[in-house]
Amino acid sequence: MRRRPLIAGNWKMNKTPQETQEFIESYLAASSEHRDCDVLLIPPFTSLDRASRLLSGTNLLLGAQDVHSAASGAYTGAISVGMLKACGCVFVLAGHSERRHVFGDSDDAVNDKLKAILGNDLFPILCVGETLEEREGERTSSVLNQQLAGGLKDISEQALESIVIAYEPVWAIGTGKTATPEQAQATIAYVRHWIEIHFSRQASDAMRILYGGSVKPSNARSLQNQPDIDGALIGGASLDPDSFAQIIDEAMSPSGEDKVC
Numbered sequence: 001m002r003r004r005p006l007i008a009g010n011w012k013m014n015k016t017p018q019e020t021q022e023f024i025e026s027y028l029a030a031s032s033e034h035r036d037c038d039v040l041l042i043p044p045f046t047s048l049d050r051a052s053r054l055l056s057g058t059n060l061l062l063g064a065q066d067v068h069s070a071a072s073g074a075y076t077g078a079i080s081v082g083m084l085k086a087c088g089c090v091f092v093l094a095g096h097s098e099r100r101h102v103f104g105d106s107d108d109a110v111n112d113k114l115k116a117i118l119g120n121d122l123f124p125i126l127c128v129g130e131t132l133e134e135r136e137g138e139r140t141s142s143v144l145n146q147q148l149a150g151g152l153k154d155i156s157e158q159a160l161e162s163i164v165i166a167y168e169p170v171w172a173i174g175t176g177k178t179a180t181p182e183q184a185q186a187t188i189a190y191v192r193h194w195i196e197i198h199f200s201r202q203a204s205d206a207m208r209i210l211y212g213g214s215v216k217p218s219n220a221r222s223l224q225n226q227p228d229i230d231g232a233l234i235g236g237a238s239l240d241p242d243s244f245a246q247i248i249d250e251a252m253s254p255s256g257e258d259k260v261c
């Protein structure tokens with residue numbers, strides 16, 4: 001089955017609305033149009049409104065980095081899915097490793113967020129991945145089992161069609177250490193197999209699974225060439241419009257070795 005690639009830039013806590021505007025203007029001037037993949041920008045909440053206005057009429061999509069599971073109420077500092085939708089968001093991250101490890105999001109909390117996102121007809125990107133200690137202790141599969149079972153608890157096979165999974169080994173996020181294409185492929189194939197066992201072969205064939213962790217122009221192609229990798233979630237290298245555009249060009253270029261950049 002052919003799955004449409006998704007390449008997403010997660011800006012984390014970077015860029016003011018003005019810097020967001022400058023990025024989008026430069027990116028649109030620098031990038032080639034790739035009709036065969038989805039490109040997603042995930043700026044901080046405070047830039048969503050400005051980004052949404054600038055992206056209108058382009059084929060770039062807008063997403064948010066996190067959300068609260070409640071629709072409204074006394075949750076100081078939190079943002080609801082309805083608010084994100086009103087700002088033009090289509091995708092929302094749930095369970096990014098920084099949310100799990102810095103802010104303590106549990107699998108139950110991630111599951112609640114996923115349900116709230118789906119309940120508002122937006123598309124969740126469920127992030128999963130192991131720490132270095134867990135990988136070295138050969139616990140990668142048990143960590144993934146737990147994050148997938150917890151995150152996808154009570155999700156129907158029909159709802160699963162709206163979900164994207166991002167496998168992001170914590171040891172590769174923001175460290176400059178990328179999983180090798182073979183490591184990323186093997187782990188993502190494991191995640192796909194998990195979906196087949198717990199849902200169906202059809203659901204697993206259709207599921208878009210991204211790799212994230214120090215993706216850059218020099219490794220984007222060999223990662224994207226792996227049969228089970230359907231795109232990338234990019235942090236640091238998505239902050240520069242030229243680098244983000246290059247990653248997309250590399251990932252979407254025909255199979256072959258990485259270009260030496």
Ligand code: PEP
Pocket residue numbers: 010012168172173174175176212213214215233234235236237
């Ligand atoms: C991320 O934030 O999801 C990420 C993968 O970051 P980086 O590309 O900087 O490793």
